[in-house]
Amino acid sequence: MHYDFDREVDRKNTAATKWDALEQRFGDKDLFPMWIADMDFVCPAPVLEAMKARVDHGVFGYNTKPDSYFQAIIDWMQTRHQWSVQKDWICHSPGVVPALSFTVSTFTEPGDKVIIQQPVYPPFASVVKNNGRELVNNPLVLKDGRYCMDFDDLKSKLDSRVKLLILCSPHNPVGRVWTRDELVQLGELCREHNVLVVSDEIHFDAVFDGHTHVPFASISEAFADRSIICTAPSKTFNLAGLQTSVVIIPNEELRAKFKKTLGGYDLDSLNTFGLVALESAYRHGAEWLDQLLVYLQENLRFLQEYLGEHAPQLTVIQPEGTYLVWVDCRALGLDAKELEQFMLKQAKVAVNQGYTFGPGGEGFVRLNIACSRKLLETGLERIVKAVKAAEVGQGSR
Numbered sequence: 001m002h003y004d005f006d007r008e009v010d011r012k013n014t015a016a017t018k019w020d021a022l023e024q025r026f027g028d029k030d031l032f033p034m035w036i037a038d039m040d041f042v043c044p045a046p047v048l049e050a051m052k053a054r055v056d057h058g059v060f061g062y063n064t065k066p067d068s069y070f071q072a073i074i075d076w077m078q079t080r081h082q083w084s085v086q087k088d089w090i091c092h093s094p095g096v097v098p099a100l101s102f103t104v105s106t107f108t109e110p111g112d113k114v115i116i117q118q119p120v121y122p123p124f125a126s127v128v129k130n131n132g133r134e135l136v137n138n139p140l141v142l143k144d145g146r147y148c149m150d151f152d153d154l155k156s157k158l159d160s161r162v163k164l165l166i167l168c169s170p171h172n173p174v175g176r177v178w179t180r181d182e183l184v185q186l187g188e189l190c191r192e193h194n195v196l197v198v199s200d201e202i203h204f205d206a207v208f209d210g211h212t213h214v215p216f217a218s219i220s221e222a223f224a225d226r227s228i229i230c231t232a233p234s235k236t237f238n239l240a241g242l243q244t245s246v247v248i249i250p251n252e253e254l255r256a257k258f259k260k261t262l263g264g265y266d267l268d269s270l271n272t273f274g275l276v277a278l279e280s281a282y283r284h285g286a287e288w289l290d291q292l293l294v295y296l297q298e299n300l301r302f303l304q305e306y307l308g309e310h311a312p313q314l315t316v317i318q319p320e321g322t323y324l325v326w327v328d329c330r331a332l333g334l335d336a337k338e339l340e341q342f343m344l345k346q347a348k349v350a351v352n353q354g355y356t357f358g359p360g361g362e363g364f365v366r367l368n369i370a371c372s373r374k375l376l377e378t379g380l381e382r383i384v385k386a387v388k389a390a391e392v393g394q395g396s397r
């Protein structure tokens with residue numbers, strides 16, 4: 001089956017955060033949205049069919065988790081990620097961010113330290129702070145246009161109060177798909193210091209040609225024993241609104257603790273549509289995903305060529321995965337707040353501002369390319385027009 005990713009669906013007035021929260025979030029409903037991390041694409045046809053059939057059934061009472069649900073997850077991990085997951089290891093969470101927060105509250109005590117690698121998805125910092133834990137940043141380093149982990153810095157920060165590290169793999173916003181070597185280095189350091197690794201792998205299916213995602217827990221039994229993997233079909237198949245995610249915990253003791261926390265809030269049951277969508281997506285969504293990845297890479301090429309030609313001051317950090325593009329705008333000579341105003345008032349686009357991702361993010365913006373090429377071009381045109389106008393303004397000073 002051929003999927004048409006050029007096909008546009010009007011998402012306005014569907015309570016879509018990306019399109020309908022512009023005024024509330026940015027104070028201007030006429031901005032062009034290039035922010036937040038969901039897609040403007042219709043999800044795979046088999047998922048829609050399964051959900052329609054479920055609607056037709058008409059009864060939406062409480063759900064149990066059937067064997068077929070577990071098997072769909074196990075098969076996806078095996079075929080897409082060469083990772084053998086056992087049924088017992090699989091836990092549910094109504095979202096990956098809630099899962100991160102539960103891991104922080106369950107596996108650390110107030111005052112303990114938690115390491116993250118900024119610039120990173122903003123909730124990484126807030127789940128640590130909101131739980132009253134001490135945030136420690138092991139900043140990523142931008143070297144020759146590519147972000148790397150700083151293992152010397154990490155080593156120097158791994159004291160006895162550090163209990164947990166939250167890894168973003170693949171990394172939002174810098175687009176790195178960490179190599180096995182990098183993950184092994186990180187994992188060995190954490191193991192030596194008895195630090196639990198919580199690996200957020202929600203973007204694990206959006207990996208571009210030439211790169212391979214390595215699930216952290218698949219590397220060795222020792223890593224599996226000291227890690228918690230949080231993922232979901234939500235980013236992959238555009239199902240974020242169904243709030244259904246998967247937490248994989250090979251270690252029995254850690255799993256029991258996590259389940260106790262979840263049980264304490266009575267959050268272990270699945271949403272009917274989340275259950276149906278997860279199962280059908282993992283069973284029948286691969287063909288759609290393969291075509292999506294081709295389209296996303298073409299969008300990326302389009303963005304790179306377009307900005308390269310019309311706004312070479314903006315430097316695109318080459319993503320290896322995810323549908324988010326991290327753009328270095330520092331050559332515009334604006335500070336973080338000025339850049340924010342520039343995007344809002346001059347370019348009239350809603351983007352994620354780099355400074356919100358923590359130290360190192362200032363002067364960058366994150367653009368979402370998971371939309372039709374035409375919509376992408378509309379957003380880029382606005383940015384380019386504003387950059388050119390600013391140049392003329394500077395020149396005439």
Ligand SMILES: Cc1ncc(COP(=O)(O)O)c(C=O)c1O
Pocket residue numbers: 036037094095096097098121168172200202203232234240245
């Ligand atoms: C790294 C990362 N983790 C988690 C999430 C959100 O997960 P959820 O909606 O399941 O809470 C996102 C969404 O952008 C993300 O990029």
